[in-house]
Amino acid sequence: MPTRTEQDQASVSEAAYQAARLAAVWAGARDGLFDWDLSLGKIRFSPRWKELVGCADDEVGTGPEEWFRRVHPSDLQVLKKTLDEHMEGRKSFEQEFRMLHSDGTWRRVACRGELDRMSGLFGGSMCDVTKDKSSEDRLLHEVFHDPLTGLANRALFLDRLAMSLSRARRGGQAVAVLYLDLDRFRTVNDSLGPEAGDRLLVEVTRRVGKLLRPGDTLARLGGDKFGFLLENVHVPRDAIRFAELLGSELAPPVLLQGHEIFVSGSTGIALSADGAQKAESLLQNAISAMHRAKEDGATRHELFDPDMSRRAKERMKLEGDLRNALDRGEFTLHYQPIISFGTGSLSSFEALLRWNHPERGFVRPDIFIPIAEENGLILPLGSWVLEQACAQMASWQDRFPEAAGISMAVNISGRQFEESGLVKDVTNTLNRTGLDSSALKLEMTESVIMARTAENKARLQQLRKLGVKLMIDDFGTGYSSLANLHTFPLDTLKIDRSFVSRMEYEDEKAEIVRTILTLAKKLGMDAVAEGVETVEQLRMLRDLACNYGQGFYFSNAVDGDSAAAWLAKSPRW
Numbered sequence: 001m002p003t004r005t006e007q008d009q010a011s012v013s014e015a016a017y018q019a020a021r022l023a024a025v026w027a028g029a030r031d032g033l034f035d036w037d038l039s040l041g042k043i044r045f046s047p048r049w050k051e052l053v054g055c056a057d058d059e060v061g062t063g064p065e066e067w068f069r070r071v072h073p074s075d076l077q078v079l080k081k082t083l084d085e086h087m088e089g090r091k092s093f094e095q096e097f098r099m100l101h102s103d104g105t106w107r108r109v110a111c112r113g114e115l116d117r118m119s120g121l122f123g124g125s126m127c128d129v130t131k132d133k134s135s136e137d138r139l140l141h142e143v144f145h146d147p148l149t150g151l152a153n154r155a156l157f158l159d160r161l162a163m164s165l166s167r168a169r170r171g172g173q174a175v176a177v178l179y180l181d182l183d184r185f186r187t188v189n190d191s192l193g194p195e196a197g198d199r200l201l202v203e204v205t206r207r208v209g210k211l212l213r214p215g216d217t218l219a220r221l222g223g224d225k226f227g228f229l230l231e232n233v234h235v236p237r238d239a240i241r242f243a244e245l246l247g248s249e250l251a252p253p254v255l256l257q258g259h260e261i262f263v264s265g266s267t268g269i270a271l272s273a274d275g276a277q278k279a280e281s282l283l284q285n286a287i288s289a290m291h292r293a294k295e296d297g298a299t300r301h302e303l304f305d306p307d308m309s310r311r312a313k314e315r316m317k318l319e320g321d322l323r324n325a326l327d328r329g330e331f332t333l334h335y336q337p338i339i340s341f342g343t344g345s346l347s348s349f350e351a352l353l354r355w356n357h358p359e360r361g362f363v364r365p366d367i368f369i370p371i372a373e374e375n376g377l378i379l380p381l382g383s384w385v386l387e388q389a390c391a392q393m394a395s396w397q398d399r400f401p402e403a404a405g406i407s408m409a410v411n412i413s414g415r416q417f418e419e420s421g422l423v424k425d426v427t428n429t430l431n432r433t434g435l436d437s438s439a440l441k442l443e444m445t446e447s448v449i450m451a452r453t454a455e456n457k458a459r460l461q462q463l464r465k466l467g468v469k470l471m472i473d474d475f476g477t478g479y480s481s482l483a484n485l486h487t488f489p490l491d492t493l494k495i496d497r498s499f500v501s502r503m504e505y506e507d508e509k510a511e512i513v514r515t516i517l518t519l520a521k522k523l524g525m526d527a528v529a530e531g532v533e534t535v536e537q538l539r540m541l542r543d544l545a546c547n548y549g550q551g552f553y554f555s556n557a558v559d560g561d562s563a564a565a566w567l568a569k570s571p572r573w
Helices: 004-028 047-052 073-087 130-144 154-171 185-192 194-209 236-250 279-296 307-325 365-375 378-399 414-418 422-433 454-466 507-522 535-543 560-568
Strands: 032-037 042-045 093-100 106-116 121-128 174-182 217-222 225-233 254-256 259-261 265-271 301-303 331-340 346-357 361-363 407-411 440-445 469-475 492-495 526-529
Touching: 032 047, 047 121, 073 093, 073 106, 130 154, 154 174, 154 217, 154 225, 154 279, 174 236, 174 279, 185 194, 185 414, 194 217, 194 225, 194 236, 194 254, 225 236, 236 265, 236 301, 265 279, 279 301, 307 346, 307 365, 331 378, 331 560, 346 365, 346 378, 346 560, 361 365, 365 378, 378 407, 378 414, 378 422, 378 560, 407 469, 414 440, 422 440, 422 454, 454 469, 492 507, 507 526, 507 535
Parallel strands: 265 301, 346 407, 407 440, 440 469, 469 492, 492 526
Antiparallel strands: 032 042, 032 121, 093 106, 106 121, 174 225, 174 265, 217 225, 254 259, 331 346, 346 361
């Protein structure tokens, strides 16, 4: 065993070796080096280290405080903790922190060091990585943020949500996620162009961003969909109130290219207290609640309940079935008669799509049409309906000479109307089926037609030139500007059933019907009353000089054979 003297000599030799090693490193290093004699409490800084902090040789002393006093206060505690752990032999020393330069800026520094326990020297180097860090920060920002709005993207949102859920479980708090889906954004994008759509998204971001509290997160989760992460939500009412404020912020119109665009959206709300333990699950709950709000239509927000998960799964399965239904021949058309109040006889049919699901039976259109609109299936479906309806009408006209003056009304969805190939599709369909264009009526909802864009008006003019008739469906429920209504090439207003069905009991409804009929007459348009169900409604509509009507009072929508029977012998009223 070595004697104490031999151990001391060995230590001296090791100290000399370390000193020589450090000296060699000092000679060729580009990093700012230092060595810290722990026993003396003195640090020797290299000239390069002094350059790093912008100080001359005589401006830097030899105490550790020369280093620590230049470290950013937010980083100092972590730096000292890491140093202590290294000194105790528990971990290596590698740390990044900010140091104050003499010009007043903070420089990002990477520091590495090692304690030689025999010599008592702690030596290391520092390197200015500010530029590298800035590049890294820019890259990370691009990876985790939306380039248009600067908001967090889906990946960052889910990461923050996971951390929030972890904190909430420890602290007994709840976390709320809100999922906002804007309405009719595609219409803005397609009619005014993607630049206008981008400007609208930026404006929405500005408005809703004002509602955030410190610690909340707003993210763009794709397209026109936004996510909100609200921390420390005490009761569901807090999240519901936030959703109400969202609606208020979105309500004022946005001016884009001279057009006033009214923005609205459907919001789904999910709380971590409902049992979701994972970020993805909580976000999916909010999405399910959003779909429920959109389906309901009467409310702009909906709070998640567990039953929505079941409905969401059913909806997903229904969407999968819908994708194959057309190829499997599961769709059919039914036809509802439209009666002329002048002659009391059949004037036209409205073609209505029906889905005969192999397991569910007939699925209501108000269930599957919104799904088809959302996923784009409405385009092939709409083309199929147009083809079948025109072919059926052409066949009936050949079969029944008395049907020569009968026309067919076909609904055109918003997605169809936005397609640039619509006019060509209608033209080709008429040519293939041999149906005269005067026997075809195209119905579009008020909100689709009244986008007040030059593109929409041009498309309507092109359809009018084909000879087809153009109708506004569900008039009175949208946002049309009456001052501009006369500028559109329209033939018919269809009065929404919500007014007709209550007109015999509510004076206000009757007055609305009267006003619409007066407007139609002044604009030289015909009017069709939807939802006629009683003889009293029929009497009132005739007294108001309404042109046409349809509803259960005359007939519900019937299959092709029953419709043919109407043509063979039409009842009169």
